[in-house]
Amino acid sequence: xxxxxxxxxxxxxxxxxxxxxxxxxxxxxxxxxxxxxxxxxxxxxxxxxxxxxxxxxxxxxxxxxxxxxxxxxxxxxxxxxxxxxxxxxxxxxxxxxxxxxxxxxxxxxxxxxxxxxxxxxxxxxxxxxxxxxxxxxxxxxxxxxxxxxxxxxxxxxxxxxxxxxxxxxxxxxxxxxxxx
Numbered sequence: 584x585x586x587x588x589x590x591x592x593x594x595x596x597x598x599x600x601x602x603x604x605x606x607x608x609x610x611x612x613x614x615x616x617x618x619x620x621x622x623x624x625x626x627x628x629x630x631x632x633x634x635x636x637x638x639x640x641x642x643x644x645x646x647x648x649x650x651x652x653x654x655x656x657x658x659x660x661x662x663x664x665x666x667x668x669x670x671x672x673x674x675x676x677x678x679x680x681x682x683x684x685x686x687x688x689x690x691x692x693x694x695x696x697x698x699x700x701x702x703x704x705x706x707x708x709x710x711x712x713x714x715x716x717x718x719x720x721x722x723x724x725x726x727x728x729x730x731x732x733x734x735x736x737x738x739x740x741x742x743x744x745x746x747x748x749x750x751x752x753x754x755x756x757x758x759x760x761x762x763x
Contacts, residue, residue, distance in 0.1 A: 600646065604631055608631070611628070622636045642681060645680075668700050668728070669690050672698065676693050677693055678694070679692050685719075687712065687715070690728075691728075696724045699712050703731035703739075703742075706742050706753075709727045710746060713725045713727060713751055725752065726754060727752070727753045729742070729754070729756075730756045736755055
């Protein structure tokens, strides 16, 4: 029988930095011998939503908790695109990514803006998230940065008009591959 030795420093950091679902996934992965896993398999085993698993894996990988390649994890292509779009914005604007709040993680927090990055089709959930996060940074401008195909750009003016009532700006970037 193999045992994973938990160090006190790690335990403190885990409880300080991670959400419950992220902790469950982290220690589930730590109990396994490295082999090929899928987001679906982890979600089924732990009885967690697949999108929660995908987001948790991204947080764990970004935070240096896990190396997805060791487990053969195949990260959702959509998550990779969102990650790349967010990192591109960060390189342009500066700021911090995945900023933890009591309500969740802000995709990008700059000195002046709270930015939620989402696929065009997910703009309504992004709007809800940004409105909640703005309570923690009321002095910051709220912005949705949406991404999609060139044909998705046609929707942006309608989405931007809908967001005006909430004082939320909308920006858009075309990406090569976007699938639901």
